[in-house]
């Protein structure tokens with residue numbers, strides 16, 4: 001019989017991209033469950049809607065580009081993009097805003113840049129940022145109010161109706177500003193203690209939000225344990241926020257306290273699931289540290305002094321810009337070399 | 351506990367080593383033919399020193415390297431040289447090369463052996479020669495001649511001699527089994543190498559997945575200075591650079607050799623071969639080879655004669671032909687597939703894997719790189735495999751080189767972990783090959799340009815010289831002309847010499863005059879020769895002088911032409927040389943004649959008076 005001709009290595013570790021992405025989805029489930037538990041059906045509906053849209057638009061554009069549709073859809077990366085958007089968008093985001101976000105993510109940010117692996121920007125965050133800029137009201141006024149564990153949450157049907165028909169009635173009372181937004185706006189005229197009496201902060205840090213963040217943190221640690229991501233980006237991200245907060249915002253009567261930065265808003269989701277998108281992140285360990293820290297610092301800057309309540313999307317996108325630069329200047333020191341070879345050939349080479 | 355270091359990256363592929371360690375090392379039966387490639391080492395191929403039809407004895411050299419680097423090849427058993435011809439040899443390209451084919455006569459008759467009992471009484475050079483004559487070349491991989499390796503550059507003292515017992519590649523157990531069963535020989539071989547190199551430290555590094563080998567080696571080194579160090583199992587800890595890092599904490603400089611940092615690595619099999627060469631006088635004619643894989647029923651290690659065809663080994667291990675899907679020479683990470691089982695096992699062959707399709711399935715189709723960085727995590731050289739891949743794929747070789755492409759040891763760790771199943775190493779090999787070709791072409795182009803320029807310069811120079819000579823000749827001709835003129839003038843009106851030659855001629859003339867006067871003053875008793883009268887005498891000298899000048903001028907011209915011809919390597923050099931010689935004679939004769947004539951003239955007055 002004909003012997004197989006193959007160049008080495010002959011053995012492979014079978015953990016294909018599709019499996020890696022599946023693990024990302026699985027690791028995000030605790031967070032999604034926590035969101036659903038505290039904020040109702042909105043995120044679950046968003047996630048489902050976004051994933052479905054992501055797969056459809058990815059399939060359509062692959063077809064248009066003449067690529068094998070099934071082969072690429074199976075890699076699960078479009079599903080992850082949809083998932084991340086669904087997790088990040090406000091619970092009651094109108095369906096067309098999500099659709100526009102997914103479309104920009106998959107078609108523009110990913111496929112028009114060359115598809116999987118070729119996109120310089122994090123697709124989900126491109127979608128999110130475009131939605132935020134285009135529909136600022138829809139993107140800021142549709143956050144669900146957190147319920148207590150046993151409080152009643154808007155029903156599934158009502159949520160669905162709110163998202164897809166825009167009917168205001170049933171869930172009207174359930175929307176509110178996010179804790180970070182609330183704090184930022186109130187602290188100008190109130191003391192910290194006064195601000196924190198608002199129910200959105202609950203008894204701990206920020207009602208519901210803290211648990212959601214902890215759930216994402218748990219999922220993130222799972223990803224690190226599975227060696228799907230490395231610790232560098234999340235740790236640097238959280239470190240960046242922490243250092244900034246301690247250095248510039250230690251007075252709670254002026255700025256939101258550190259625990260609010262870490263455990264309210266999309267911090268953990270951003271640190272472990274979004275900023276770690278490998279395609280658009282820096283590649284070496286050192287580069288990842290710079291990249292993550294940069295995002296953390298930007299998140300703090302935008303949250304504290306910018307006009308947007310949350311800032312993960314913008315920060316990630318800004319640091320995406322810096323990735324080629326970071327990568328050029330942070331190669332590892334190769335075995336047997338005194339120094340890493342930074343920059344481009346002929347420049348600073350050594 | 352001696353300190354160990356870690357190296358970056360690394361992977362833990364399934365070891366698959368137990369299958370081939372279940373039974374002791376066995377021997378294969380004598381194959382029908384032994385096929386001995388002339389090039390089993392790095393360097394110049396050996397040249398046959400036997401002819402077809404010769405009977406050779408076991409251990410007799412059948413091919414030697416006379417010029418350049420290389421080691422001889424020996425007959426692994428006694429028999430008849432059946433052929434010296436091109437045969438398929440173990441090579442990734444599946445190429446054929448010159449081989450000596452021996453048909454064993456089953457007598458297994460040794461040549462006279464010259465064992466050395468006390469090698470310490472030999473000097474270093476003698477020992478190295480002995481190792482070379484035994485045909486020993488690094489048995490771990492590349493086959494670098496061991497005697498040359500044991501001769502590090504003069505300014506590089508080897509402080510640490512490392513014996514590489516890591517054997518980190520999955521499946522392979524040849525070194526493991528050798529250490530278990532031949533620990534004593536391993537140590538004595540190592541001691542010889544240590545005696546040659548005089549290192550201050552001598553270490554055997556063994557991965558912790560080989561406890562039996564560790565125990566055997568520990569026992570064997572008792573009472574010696576040799577350390578046995580157990581290192582964590584992680585591929586590729588047995589890579590030379592990685593092992594050096596683990597055991598010494600030092601790194602071999604990029605592009606350098608271990609001796610640059612005072613370290614040398616030797617292979618287990620090589621140590622055994624060195625020991626046998628010295629203590630038994632036996633050349634390298636056999637080695638331990640692992641045969642494993644799910645397509646053989648009886649995996650294990652065999653001591654095989656060099657030149658044994660792979661198919662014989664497969665048969666010995668009970669190959670199930672219908673299950674065989676992929677035949678690998680070497681390990682699953684760095685070995686290469688064979689196109690046929692009709693190639694011989696050589697000095698560097700350590701393992702044959704007869705794999706089924708289930709065991710080593712074809713990799714899934716390649717997907718785009720998702721920049722996940724798993725490859726960089728796995729790379730033991732701290733390279734950026736994904737960037738190297740982009741640049742190799744995009745043929746941006748300069749950038750790939752800038753990212754240290756040539757430091758890649760092709761260990762395959764990056765490909766192994768890549769979730770997108772990208773055959774990364776294949777891209778690196780391609781890029782390296784392209785860069786090498788480009789460099790070679792560049793070099794060729796440079797050489798051609800240099801040659802062209804040199805030729806151009808030579809032609810220019812020759813042209814100049816030619817012009818110069820032409821001018822000189824013209825000048826000489828003019829001078830000759832002038833001299834003739836001057837002589838004529840002289841004769842006629844004692845006129846001034848227009849140039850040197852004419853002046854000289856005038857001086858000669860004067861001297862002649864004086865001589866004439868002098869001789870005239872002396873009364874000679876010599877009988878006068880047949881005396882022509884003076885009136886006849888005078889034109890005679892003149893004519894002779896004219897003849898001489900002409901001959902001289904011609905000689906000059908000829909000499910010029912000869913120089914010319916020589917410079918241009920023209921074919922007529924010889925002819926011209928003869929012509930010059932002839933003219934030289936002519937000038938000589940003319941001079942003599944002139945002298946004689948003048949003498950006669952000088953004597954004339956005396957006799958005529």
Ligand code: SF4
Nearest residue numbers: 719720722723725768
């Ligand atoms: S492991 Fe493969 S997919 Fe991941 S970065 Fe490296 S080359 Fe790209």
Ligand code: SF4
Nearest residue numbers: 729758759761762764
């Ligand atoms: S094959 Fe080269 S690039 Fe890949 S892991 Fe090994 S040394 Fe690194």
